[in-house]
Amino acid sequence: MVVGILSRRRSLYTTRRLVESALKLGHETRVLNPLHCFLVLSQRAPEIYYRGLEARVSDLDVVLPRIGASITEHGLAVVNQFDMMGVPLVNNSQPIARSRDKLRSLQLLARAGIDIPKTVMVSDPSQIHRALEIVGGPPAILKVVKGTQGIGVILAETEQAALTVLETFWNLGMNILVQEFIEESEGRDIRALVVGDRVVTAMRRQASVGEFRSNVHRGGTGTVVDLPESYRRVALEAMRVMELQLGGVDMLESETGPKVVEINSSPGFEGLERWTGVDIASAIIEYALSFARSQKRKRKGGA
Numbered sequence: 001m002v003v004g005i006l007s008r009r010r011s012l013y014t015t016r017r018l019v020e021s022a023l024k025l026g027h028e029t030r031v032l033n034p035l036h037c038f039l040v041l042s043q044r045a046p047e048i049y050y051r052g053l054e055a056r057v058s059d060l061d062v063v064l065p066r067i068g069a070s071i072t073e074h075g076l077a078v079v080n081q082f083d084m085m086g087v088p089l090v091n092n093s094q095p096i097a098r099s100r101d102k103l104r105s106l107q108l109l110a111r112a113g114i115d116i117p118k119t120v121m122v123s124d125p126s127q128i129h130r131a132l133e134i135v136g137g138p139p140a141i142l143k144v145v146k147g148t149q150g151i152g153v154i155l156a157e158t159e160q161a162a163l164t165v166l167e168t169f170w171n172l173g174m175n176i177l178v179q180e181f182i183e184e185s186e187g188r189d190i191r192a193l194v195v196g197d198r199v200v201t202a203m204r205r206q207a208s209v210g211e212f213r214s215n216v217h218r219g220g221t222g223t224v225v226d227l228p229e230s231y232r233r234v235a236l237e238a239m240r241v242m243e244l245q246l247g248g249v250d251m252l253e254s255e256t257g258p259k260v261v262e263i264n265s266s267p268g269f270e271g272l273e274r275w276t277g278v279d280i281a282s283a284i285i286e287y288a289l290s291f292a293r294s295q296k297r298k299r300k301g302g303a
């Protein structure tokens with residue numbers, strides 16, 4: 001089969017590993033930079049051309065989109081076009097878009113009964129005092145709705161600090177969440193990597209000294225963790241609610257159990273493979289191929 005990988009660079013660890021695994025399993029790969037995909041729309045004939053109008057992309061059995069936050073919009077248009085062409089996707093565009101919006105994600109998770117840190121959306125300085133009270137602060141966490149890699153996640157120690165930060169972001173036209181600070185997690189969190197309905201592996205991340213954000217991009221380090229059943233259940237349920245097939249679920253270890261903070265729909269797994277020794281790339285490729293086969297069977301069945 002032919003596995004397409006949407007990625008800006010084939011030298012990126014995660015992309016390279018996915019290519020390697022597909023080849024090892026006897027399949028072909030095409031790495032496509034979403035920024036070089038030309039989308040052609042006409043009645044009933046959606047097409048994608050690559051690097052100009054010469055080469056039409058037509059032979060992919062399944063596509064794995066790895067869409068960085070900086071090109072979300074264009075990337076999602078390309079993902080949508082593949083969907084229109086009937087190419088199976090892991091993940092599809094809607095779930096990716098949903099996961100990029102922290103407010104939307106938390107709304108859906110909370111409605112489904114999944115525990116999250118208490119979160120308030122405010123848009124007016126006069127409401128900040130009350131918002132902090134609701135989340136049990138200060139201190140409280142302030143979060144940019146569309147941030148990633150720990151950028152845009154701030155710990156405000158006082159009401160005055162919260163006010164200053166919020167007014168700065170509002171001035172830039174950005175939406176901010178005020179969130180309960182889960183202090184007992186002490187700069188640690190759990191990242192569970194889920195593929196299909198299986199937690200492939202999980203690690204506990206520890207933030208570097210003087211830092212509360214455990215993101216690998218912020219210097220966090222990981223150790224392999226034997227995931228308790230309650231965390232496993234919550235990770236799978238969160239993925240189901242978000243309708244993601246592949247994702248990295250971030251959970252804080254609170255006194256009352258797991259609290260989901262976010263789900264990444266293009267999870268990088270360099271740290272996870274290094275720290276857990278699990279072959280995540282092969283798990284993803286195997287899942288993508290079996291998903292592609294099941295979609296093909298469905299279509300043949302006239303569904």
Ligand SMILES: Nc1ncnc2c1ncn2[C@@H]1O[C@H](COP(=O)(O)OP(=O)(O)O)[C@@H](O)[C@H]1O
Binds near residue numbers: 152153185213252
């Ligand atoms: N409410 C919170 N309480 C304590 N720590 C938090 C909270 N929210 C986030 N963090 C820490 O900050 C990190 C980044 O937050 P997250 O919501 O995952 O944003 P990003 O998309 O930038 O990774 C988390 O991995 C966690 O270590």
Ligand SMILES: [Mg+2]
Binds near residue numbers: 149150250262
């Ligand atoms: Mg995160």
